[in-house]
Amino acid sequence: MTEWLALILVVMMLAAALAVVLVPNLVGAIAASSAVSLVVAVIFVVLRAPDVAMTEAAVGAGLSAAVLGLGVRRLGLWKLNEGKKDDA
Amino acid sequence: MRKAASLLFAGGLAFLLAVLVAKLPFGETPMVLGKQVLAQGAEQTGTANLVTSVVVGYRAYDTLGELSILFTAALALGLVLGKRNAAAPRDPDAGLVLRASADLLLPLLLVVGFYIILHGHLTPGGGFQGGVIVAAALFIPILARPSRGLDHGVLVWLESLAGALFILIGLAALFQDGAFLEPLLGKGELGRLLSGGTLPLLYLLVGVKVGAELTGLLVNLADAEAVE
Amino acid sequence: MPIPLDTLFFAGALGLVAIGVVGMLASRHLFRVLLCLGLAEAGGNLLLVLSGYRWDSVAPILTGDLPVGVSMVDPVPQALVLTSIVIGVGMEALAVALLIRIRRAYGTLDGHALLARLREDLDERLGVAPDRSEDLPKGHAPFPAPAAKEQEVNP
Numbered sequence: 001m002t003e004w005l006a007l008i009l010v011v012m013m014l015a016a017a018l019a020v021v022l023v024p025n026l027v028g029a030i031a032a033s034s035a036v037s038l039v040v041a042v043i044f045v046v047l048r049a050p051d052v053a054m055t056e057a058a059v060g061a062g063l064s065a066a067v068l069g070l071g072v073r074r075l076g077l078w079k080l081n082e083g084k085k086d087d088a
Numbered sequence: 089m090r091k092a093a094s095l096l097f098a099g100g101l102a103f104l105l106a107v108l109v110a111k112l113p114f115g116e117t118p119m120v121l122g123k124q125v126l127a128q129g130a131e132q133t134g135t136a137n138l139v140t141s142v143v144v145g146y147r148a149y150d151t152l153g154e155l156s157i158l159f160t161a162a163l164a165l166g167l168v169l170g171k172r173n174a175a176a177p178r179d180p181d182a183g184l185v186l187r188a189s190a191d192l193l194l195p196l197l198l199v200v201g202f203y204i205i206l207h208g209h210l211t212p213g214g215g216f217q218g219g220v221i222v223a224a225a226l227f228i229p230i231l232a233r234p235s236r237g238l239d240h241g242v243l244v245w246l247e248s249l250a251g252a253l254f255i256l257i258g259l260a261a262l263f264q265d266g267a268f269l270e271p272l273l274g275k276g277e278l279g280r281l282l283s284g285g286t287l288p289l290l291y292l293l294v295g296v297k298v299g300a301e302l303t304g305l306l307v308n309l310a311d312a313e314a315v316e
Numbered sequence: 317m318p319i320p321l322d323t324l325f326f327a328g329a330l331g332l333v334a335i336g337v338v339g340m341l342a343s344r345h346l347f348r349v350l351l352c353l354g355l356a357e358a359g360g361n362l363l364l365v366l367s368g369y370r371w372d373s374v375a376p377i378l379t380g381d382l383p384v385g386v387s388m389v390d391p392v393p394q395a396l397v398l399t400s401i402v403i404g405v406g407m408e409a410l411a412v413a414l415l416i417r418i419r420r421a422y423g424t425l426d427g428h429a430l431l432a433r434l435r436e437d438l439d440e441r442l443g444v445a446p447d448r449s450e451d452l453p454k455g456h457a458p459f460p461a462p463a464a465k466e467q468e469v470n471p
Contacts, residue, residue, distance in 0.1 A: 071412035094341030114322035122390035
């Protein structure tokens with residue numbers, strides 16, 4: 001049972017991590033990195049580290065996304081409807 | 089070519105790490121230090137959450153270093169971004185729904201944050217987690233009303249006060265013939281809110297400092313004028 | 317067919333570190349490099365917490381009586397990771413501020429163009445002739461001036 005849960009979590013985490021590298025849209029990449037943090041927080045719970053899980057959920061999935069999102073906005077790179085990688 | 093080289097490098101790195109990790113025992117860690125903490129932590133510090141006893145008890149000196157790193161980061165961020173051009177346009181205020189819900193969320197999130205900070209020695213949570221939630225609570229109204237801004241002076245005072253009190257508590261232990269940052273006061277009954285001596289107090293200071301620092305950081309970043 | 321837990325978690329943590337490092341090396345856009353740095357950091361934190369895990373144990377929080385034979389996981393790595401995560405977000409914010417400053421000064425976040433600009437500025441400051449390839453005959457510029465190939469790279 002735990003093995004299946006762990007398998008699903010790890011696959012989700014690695015898929016989201018790949019999305020961070022491959023998604024052409026920066027806003028989407030930030031959302032994916034936030035998802036990675038969320039899954040990592042769940043893995044911390046499975047590993048019996050509730051303190052670390054709370055920190056990771058609050059910082060990684062919340063505050064870090066806010067910092068990066070603000071950064072993208074101030075950098076003038078905030079584009080939501082960006083289709084292909086070529087039309088930057 | 090460059091991508092292939094970096095892929096090769098990362099593959100080699102992963103292989104090296106995997107070989108190293110294969111030698112590590114999983115699930116049966118030796119725990120030279122951890123065993124002692126588990127055996128004596130509750131008696132020596134009086135906290136039910138043993139992670140807290142490490143963070144503000146046994147390794148409180150590390151936590152002080154961590155706080156100074158965070159302080160340096162916040163300082164450097166202000167320095168790098170520089171003073172805001174007063175003529176630069178600000179983001180417009182959000183709509184009614186967002187503004188009203190931001191005002192509603194502020195007290196709720198503050199209560200949650202301080203609950204987590206104050207119960208850090210009993211349940212999962214503590215100064216870092218609660219401090220981040222407090223920072224989020226203070227930042228959400230600013231996100232909804234960028235024009236209003238926040239008083240930086242109050243934040244700076246809170247932050248300096250918390251940092252100074254943290255060191256003063258540590259020095260007080262020094263004058264009682266103890267080590268720097270050694271827990272003082274009675275340990276109390278395990279599992280009560282008022283237990284653990286000065287550890288909950290130190291964690292509260294950590295929470296206030298982290299909250300004020302991260303709020304200042306976010307406000308500075310939000311205040312920066314946009315490029316182009 | 318279930319895979320053993322240790323293999324799974326170690327593979328996940330190492331995969332996260334590896335993806336982060338590859339991303340950092342392969343990305344040209346500096347903001348993407350920052351995102352990948354965050355990935356590698358999360359992987360490192362996961363490795364640290366994994367090192368303190370014990371089979372059949374509970375979280376290091378005393379709640380009433382512990383059943384006989386049940387131990388707790390190691391609290392020391394958890395405490396270290398706790399501080400490391402918070403430092404991580406502080407550094408991330410500082411890096412974002414530096415990126416904003418770079419874009420204000422140079423108008424681009426493309427790593428290659430920035431490197432070319434940096435070399436050019438250094439050469440100019442030192443009073444050295446710009447770097448040219450020595451394989452080609454004299455009087456023939458092997459590549460266009462660095463300023464010409466500055467353009468917005470896609471993120």
